[in-house]
Amino acid sequence: AVVSTQSTGMQDFEKNLFKKTYQTDFEIIACQGLTVCYKSSVDLLFYVVGSSDENELILVHTLDTFFDTVSAIVRKNVEKKAVFEKMDYIILAADELIEAGVVMENSCDDIVGRVYPRPEQDIPLSEQTMTQVLQNAREGFKWTLLR
Numbered sequence: 001a002v003v004s005t006q007s008t009g010m011q012d013f014e015k016n017l018f019k020k021t022y023q024t025d026f027e028i029i030a031c032q033g034l035t036v037c038y039k040s041s042v043d044l045l046f047y048v049v050g051s052s053d054e055n056e057l058i059l060v061h062t063l064d065t066f067f068d069t070v071s072a073i074v075r076k077n078v079e080k081k082a083v084f085e086k087m088d089y090i091i092l093a094a095d096e097l098i099e100a101g102v103v104m105e106n107s108c109d110d111i112v113g114r115v116y117p118r119p120e121q122d123i124p125l126s127e128q129t130m131t132q133v134l135q136n137a138r139e140g141f142k143w144t145l146l147r
Contacts (some may be wrong), residue, residue: 021045028056037063042079046070061106062097068108069093073116075139089116 017031021038022045028037030052037059038047048063067078073089074082083090092115097105105111 017047018045021047027060035059039063039067041067044078044080044083058103062103065106065108065111066094066097069097069111072108072112 013032017036020029020031021036021040027039028035030036033052035050035052035054035056036047037050037056038045040046046063046067048059048066050059070083070090070093071078073086073093093111096111096114097103
Protein backbone atom coordinates (compact mmCIF):
# COMPACT_ATOMS: atom_id res chain seq x y z
CA ALA A 1 0.00 0.00 0.00
CA VAL A 2 2.90 2.35 0.77
CA VAL A 3 4.43 1.80 -2.69
CA SER A 4 1.17 2.54 -4.49
CA THR A 5 0.66 5.73 -2.44
CA GLN A 6 4.19 6.91 -3.20
CA SER A 7 3.93 6.03 -6.89
CA THR A 8 0.56 7.81 -7.11
CA GLY A 9 2.15 10.88 -5.53
CA MET A 10 5.04 10.65 -7.96
CA GLN A 11 2.67 10.28 -10.92
CA ASP A 12 0.71 13.33 -9.75
CA PHE A 13 3.96 15.29 -9.42
CA GLU A 14 5.08 14.21 -12.91
CA LYS A 15 1.71 15.12 -14.47
CA ASN A 16 1.76 18.51 -12.77
CA LEU A 17 5.36 19.08 -13.84
CA PHE A 18 4.60 18.14 -17.44
CA LYS A 19 1.61 20.52 -17.54
CA LYS A 20 3.77 23.37 -16.25
CA THR A 21 6.69 22.76 -18.60
CA TYR A 22 5.14 21.52 -21.82
CA GLN A 23 5.48 24.13 -24.56
CA THR A 24 6.88 26.92 -22.41
CA ASP A 25 10.02 28.97 -22.87
CA PHE A 26 11.19 29.02 -19.25
CA GLU A 27 14.13 26.88 -18.12
CA ILE A 28 13.55 27.04 -14.37
CA ILE A 29 10.29 26.75 -12.46
CA ALA A 30 9.04 26.07 -8.94
CA CYS A 31 6.78 23.04 -8.67
CA GLN A 32 5.30 21.74 -5.43
CA GLY A 33 8.01 23.35 -3.32
CA LEU A 34 10.89 22.13 -5.52
CA THR A 35 13.13 23.92 -8.00
CA VAL A 36 12.98 22.28 -11.43
CA CYS A 37 15.25 22.93 -14.40
CA TYR A 38 14.31 21.42 -17.73
CA LYS A 39 15.26 21.27 -21.36
CA SER A 40 13.40 19.84 -24.34
CA SER A 41 14.75 18.20 -27.47
CA VAL A 42 12.58 16.94 -30.33
CA ASP A 43 10.33 14.45 -28.49
CA LEU A 44 12.05 14.36 -25.08
CA LEU A 45 12.05 16.47 -21.92
CA PHE A 46 15.00 16.42 -19.51
CA TYR A 47 14.55 17.48 -15.88
CA VAL A 48 16.78 18.14 -12.88
CA VAL A 49 14.89 18.58 -9.63
CA GLY A 50 16.31 20.13 -6.47
CA SER A 51 15.05 21.48 -3.18
CA SER A 52 13.61 24.98 -3.11
CA ASP A 53 16.80 26.39 -1.58
CA GLU A 54 19.09 24.74 -4.16
CA ASN A 55 21.27 26.99 -6.31
CA GLU A 56 19.58 27.29 -9.72
CA LEU A 57 22.89 27.79 -11.53
CA ILE A 58 24.18 24.45 -10.25
CA LEU A 59 20.95 22.74 -11.30
CA VAL A 60 21.11 24.29 -14.79
CA HIS A 61 24.79 23.36 -15.16
CA THR A 62 24.02 19.78 -14.06
CA LEU A 63 21.19 19.59 -16.60
CA ASP A 64 23.40 21.00 -19.36
CA THR A 65 26.16 18.51 -18.52
CA PHE A 66 23.71 15.60 -18.63
CA PHE A 67 22.12 16.83 -21.86
CA ASP A 68 25.53 17.31 -23.51
CA THR A 69 26.58 13.84 -22.35
CA VAL A 70 23.43 12.27 -23.80
CA SER A 71 23.97 14.24 -26.99
CA ALA A 72 27.52 12.93 -27.29
CA ILE A 73 26.42 9.34 -26.64
CA VAL A 74 23.70 9.46 -29.31
CA ARG A 75 25.88 11.53 -31.65
CA LYS A 76 23.77 14.68 -31.45
CA ASN A 77 20.63 12.74 -32.41
CA VAL A 78 18.73 13.46 -29.17
CA GLU A 79 15.36 11.88 -29.85
CA LYS A 80 13.42 9.02 -28.27
CA LYS A 81 14.54 6.22 -30.58
CA ALA A 82 18.24 7.03 -30.33
CA VAL A 83 18.05 7.50 -26.55
CA PHE A 84 16.29 4.15 -26.07
CA GLU A 85 18.93 2.42 -28.19
CA LYS A 86 21.73 3.80 -25.98
CA MET A 87 19.82 3.75 -22.67
CA ASP A 88 22.39 1.51 -20.93
CA TYR A 89 25.15 4.06 -21.54
CA ILE A 90 22.88 6.96 -20.59
CA ILE A 91 22.01 5.33 -17.25
CA LEU A 92 25.72 4.81 -16.58
CA ALA A 93 26.32 8.47 -17.44
CA ALA A 94 23.60 9.58 -15.00
CA ASP A 95 25.23 7.40 -12.34
CA GLU A 96 28.61 9.04 -13.01
CA LEU A 97 27.08 12.51 -12.89
CA ILE A 98 25.09 12.22 -9.65
CA GLU A 99 25.55 9.95 -6.65
CA ALA A 100 22.89 9.98 -3.92
CA GLY A 101 21.80 13.49 -4.87
CA VAL A 102 25.34 14.89 -4.95
CA VAL A 103 26.83 16.13 -8.22
CA MET A 104 30.03 14.12 -8.68
CA GLU A 105 31.19 15.27 -12.11
CA ASN A 106 30.67 18.38 -14.21
CA SER A 107 32.53 17.53 -17.39
CA CYS A 108 30.62 15.96 -20.26
CA ASP A 109 33.85 14.77 -21.89
CA ASP A 110 35.04 13.00 -18.74
CA ILE A 111 31.71 11.23 -18.28
CA VAL A 112 31.51 10.11 -21.91
CA GLY A 113 35.11 8.93 -21.75
CA ARG A 114 34.31 6.68 -18.79
CA VAL A 115 30.99 5.21 -19.87
CA TYR A 116 30.96 5.10 -23.67
CA PRO A 117 33.31 3.09 -25.86
CA ARG A 118 35.48 4.90 -28.38
CA PRO A 119 33.25 6.11 -31.22
CA GLU A 120 33.71 4.37 -34.54
CA GLN A 121 34.50 7.71 -36.17
CA ASP A 122 37.79 7.83 -34.27
CA ILE A 123 38.88 4.43 -35.60
CA PRO A 124 41.17 4.88 -38.61
CA LEU A 125 39.36 4.27 -41.90
CA SER A 126 41.64 1.36 -42.75
CA GLU A 127 40.55 -0.46 -39.55
CA GLN A 128 36.79 0.00 -40.05
CA THR A 129 34.53 -2.60 -41.58
CA MET A 130 32.52 -1.70 -44.66
CA THR A 131 29.35 -1.57 -42.53
CA GLN A 132 30.96 0.95 -40.16
CA VAL A 133 32.11 3.11 -43.08
CA LEU A 134 28.62 3.10 -44.61
CA GLN A 135 27.00 3.87 -41.23
CA ASN A 136 29.34 6.83 -40.66
CA ALA A 137 28.67 8.12 -44.19
CA ARG A 138 24.90 7.78 -43.65
CA GLU A 139 25.13 9.70 -40.33
CA GLY A 140 27.18 12.47 -41.95
CA PHE A 141 24.77 12.74 -44.87
CA LYS A 142 21.77 12.85 -42.53
CA TRP A 143 23.27 15.72 -40.51
CA THR A 144 24.12 17.58 -43.71
CA LEU A 145 20.46 17.40 -44.75
CA LEU A 146 19.15 18.43 -41.33
CA ARG A 147 21.21 21.62 -41.17
